[in-house]
Amino acid sequence: TPSVATIVLRIVVLFAVTALAMGTGLAARMRANAQRLTRRVFLQDGLVAVQFLTLAMAAGLPVEVFAGYVRVRAAGLSHTNFWPWLSDYLLQWAVDLVFYVVGIVAIMALVRRQPRVWPALATLVYVALYATYTLVSPVFIEPLFNEFTQLRDGPARDRILSLARANGVATDGVYVKDASRQSVIFNASVSGV
DSSP states (O other): OOOHHHHHHHHHHHHHHHHHHHHSSHHHHHHHHHHHHOSOHHHHHHHHHHHHHHHHHHHHHHHHHIIIIIHHHHTTSOOOOHHHHHHHHHHHHHHHHHHHHHHHHHHHHHHHHOTTTHHHHHHHHHHHHHHHHHHHIIIIIGGGTSEEEEOOSSHHHHHHHHHHHHTTOOOSOOEEEEOTTTOOSOOOOOOOO
16 A cells, blocks of 8 residues: 555645646647647547646656555565566556546546536546446456466365355356565455456
């Protein structure tokens, strides 16, 4: 889990990047670049979002390197080298970017079409995107980072399936995720809906 300092630094970076983009005219240049590429407003919104989020990611990278790589290695919780860590970080950012851009495009459309109630509708967009991410993550996203194998028959599998049945959780199996490349911590989790 991130420290309070990490969370504060992430917020500071986001506000600094936003202030820089708005105060220097960079945001207007991003919009102008998008308008040169397409006349479709929703594509313009998406292109502006990609530009801004890329700038925010680049500006926040030192914080993420410290929080997600340096601190974790210093605590002895990971033996991952920097380049595999950075590769995973950038891949996760690219996956997240897809969801962020879809959300921003949808919210901007709501701001234009429903100026009085867009915040409530934006909340529904967020919930829908979060649910979609949760639903597709075990099948499409998590396998990008780790190998999954079916847990073999035995007492551990039987106990887990029994616990699932007792709590009304329908499942077709128990999978083991090899996350040893990222961390030396023993862990268990449930993914999906």
